[in-house]
Amino acid sequence: MNGDERVDAWQGADGEREFAERVRALLTDDALTLQPSMAPYPAIRRRGVAERRRRVAAAGAALVTLAVAPVGAYALGGADRGGEGASPAVSATASRSPVPTASATPSGPSGPATDGQLLDGVTRESAVSMLEDCLGSDLGRGPHQGLGVAGEYRILLAMRSTGDSNSPGNGHFVVAARDDAARTRVICTVKDGEVAGVNSGGVAEGPPDQGPVVPDINALKLYAQSAMDRGNWKLPFRWGSIGLVDPSVARVTVSYGDGETRPAVLDHGWYIATGELDQQVTRAPRIKGYDAAGELVYDSDRDKYYMAELP
Structure with missing residues (x-):
């Protein structure tokens, strides 16, 4: 190869090399041009969250529509059948949990079964x-816990x-009773506006052979008046007799002192009888x-647990 041929060969090689570099540069530029830029994640996420909220709201509205529309449609459709459609609407409302109101909470004790259980000017x-x-x-809270x-x-009885x-x-x-498992009973004594005594007891359990x-x-x-006043009671004397009564018992009578038989009031498992004595007696009320x-x-008189003779 002469000198001119070597020059041409060198130039040819350089030309190819330059061409290759240009091609690589062009390919690199094209690659950068074609490569997508990074996805805008924060913006996409915001759009996704907004879309999900929109779908949830739409679904909730659809559920409310499905829950309400059939009842309303049925009620309206029933009007042509003499108002029969009103019943499903009422039953749908009744299935909800009741909303507590002030009247649902008792403001005080329940009253007695009859007005005759409130005596001597005592009102409810x-x-x-x-x-x-x-x-x-203090008498109610101290030795009588859990009242x-x-x-x-x-309230079963109120009297002088x-x-x-x-x-x-x-x-x-x-006298008042609580309808719980122990059937707590209290006898309150009030004198001159002050609490003078509180007697309480649970009366659910008794002897196994107790009667109806x-x-x-208590x-x-x-x-009865105090045994210290035997023969010297203060008269006239208001008296009361109370006790439990089994559901199988339909009637209770009480006689005291004068021999007159009085019907007792039956009030939620209790019997209550009252009267007035004008002379002292030695025997307790007889109950049948x-x-x-x-x-x-x-x-x-046949109840071995009953103290028929006064102390």
């Missing part, structure tokens, strides 16, 4: 007030109390219970 309001005072007093509040009770040598001063008795009528063992304070057929099923 004054009986409630005395019961609240008793349960809230609860007045709103849990049912006669003072004696053991407990001077006249006042009032309020169970006189309250009712003695309601129908009868079933629906009129058969005698209980007689306190």
Whole structure:
């Protein structure tokens, strides 16, 4: 190869090299031009979140429409059938949980079954007030834990109390019971606006052979004066007799002192009888219970647990 040929060959090689470099540069430029830029993730995410919220809102609106429309449509359609469509609308509303109202919460104790259980000028309001005072007093809270509040009770009896040598001063008795498992019963004594005594007890359990009528063992304070005043009772004397009664018992009678038989009131599993003595007696009230057929099923004179003679 002569000199001119070597020059041409070198130039040819350089030309190819230059051409190759230009091609690579062009390809690189094209690659950069064709490569997509990074996706704008924050913007896409914001759009996605907004879209999901829009779909959820739309779905919620659709569910509300599905829940309401059939009831309304059925009710309206039923109008042509004499208003029969109103019933499904009512039942749909009734299936919801009731909304508590002020009237749903008892504001105080339940009243007695009859007006005759509130005696000697005691009204239901004054009986409630005395019961609240008793349960809230030191006597009610101290040795008598767990008595609860007045709103849990049912007032059974309210009457005047006669003072004696053991407990001077006249006042009032309020008897109330709670319809819980222990069937708590309280006898409150109020004198001159002050709580003078609180007697309480759970009366659910008794002897296994107890009868269908169970006189309250602490009712003695309601129908007798102190043993220290034997032969010298203060008269006239208001008395009361209370106790539990089985559902099988349809009627209870009580006689005391003068021999007159009085029908007792039956009030939610309790019997209540009252009267007035004008002379002192030595025997406790006699109590009898009868079933629906009129058969005698209980007689306190045959009850070995009943103290028929006064102390």
